[in-house]
Amino acid sequence: MRRSLSVKAGLTLWTAAVIVFLFTPIVFLVVSSFNDFTSIFRFTRFSGKWWGRMLDNEPMKDAVVTSLEVAVISTAISLVLGTLAGVALARRPGRWTTAFVGLILLILVTPEIVDGAGQLSWFVWLGGPFREGILPIVLVHTVFSSAVVTLIVRARVAGLDANLEEAAADLFATPTRAFFQITLPLVMPAVLAGGLLSFTLSLDNVVATSFVSPAGHTTFPNYVFGLQGGTIRPEVAAMATVVIGMTLLAVVGVILALRRGGQSGSEIAAGLTAH
């Protein structure tokens, strides 16, 4: 019994240490936004002045706006594609399912540098709208996000009783109507979770975005990446804090949405890691 207790104490300490390890840099980033000095890399004394100057930095503001636009549009597209494919996968399994799931897994494991390089070459070849504005960035973000949404929605639909849709059909609902009035409301928690995930994945992307971004359009992380090697002012850390705060809300939102949908933590993580 005593040994069992010491094992548990050891594991508890280990996990606590890992959580401290995971949060330490984030805390430092947030604290560095309250630095008085002009660089985040040397802390002199506390000051809130950079928070006030955050909105005066036009290029950074543009980058954040671009990030949000790209995240919203790519999330909307990913949700439509992913929900449709997820329902189809769960309800009409067949030989094509294996091929389709294989393609999705391939998308999830292909190093981003490879898709990014290929997408750049393809967009250069296509030209026109594919090299202008935020369209190329949006398109690139939808590929990975919609694959993730597909897997989450599929897991949810597979857990639903197919008789509900059959009953709707018996009651003379057209397939479209059955989809919108029966299937869709039931998979809503998964759609919501997938949406919030797509949003954070889009905000997270750096490598593929850096390949396809047209001149004059950049996202916030890529703006920060571009600052490397020079001075990074605390206003960047302040904006980063705001972005991290939004991510935090999204994560809590995902978990609450899935919990309301009756999925256990294990299923949530299974969905997230494409099991």
Place this chain on the structure above:
Amino acid sequence: MRAPLFLLAIPSTLWYLFLFVVPVVLVVVYSFGTKVPGSPGDIDLDSPGLDRYREVFEGSFNTVLRQTMRTSIVGTVLCLVVGLPVAYFLAFKLSPRAKALVLTLLMIPFFTNYLLRTLAWEIVLQPRGFVSNLLQDEHWFTFGRQLRDTPIQILGTRAAVQIAIVYNYLPLMIFPIWVALDRVEPHLVEASKDLGAGRLRTLLQVTLPLAAPGIVAGLVLVFVPLSGDYVTAALLGGTKGNMLGAEVANQYFSAQNPPAGSAIAVSLILSILAVVAAFALCVWLLRRLLWLNRRVRPALRQAAQP
């Protein structure tokens, strides 16, 4: 009623063909081409050949490939060592409520932008930063006194890269292992103990083999994207952190030579596949050996029955 649902996957299929399959095929095709001299990256495909690959292998490729694979393999193993106890703790030692809390805590950093997280490590590891000062001024460690006046250089070393890599990829290891452990039937563990196996033996012969698919998934989920990552290494490792991904980006952006970049990208994918294949072979051999060593060899399906 049957046909329409099948059609729902068609938009996605077309989307992936257009935005994933064609680009990846283009990378392969371009790697056989030649850059039009003096152009901003135009490609000549009139006389396709393996010249780019030859140039790549004659250059610094081998050194960088070795560095990339070492960084990735060490990073993956460290993630397993750090993550496995956490996954085990999550699966077996917590009430559902505490589990949800710890899970949320693990997810939050994972979904925080990884560039911002890497930037945060830059702050922590500065020569006059927190870790360095802790080791020097605060006398927290006995050797602190000696190091007092020399700032400790952690940034720009391999250690910095490995720390940040474990940091960035750890949750990808913890989640799949935890999912697999969570599905292990408690009865099987109890049965093992009833049959006289000790804790360690139960862990090694019952629990971990049952969680093996999750461990394999975690290893692959960490290793594959990690080998293609170069941002973490570029920011924290300086020249010590040169990864193949950076070479690809350099060829595309600085050298404006997409064929050379494509050849490196294809070589990178082949190297990743080779490592994964070698790993799969080792796993297969290990299982085979364990199987041959067993005195009793029940069919697996029978063993799983209560």
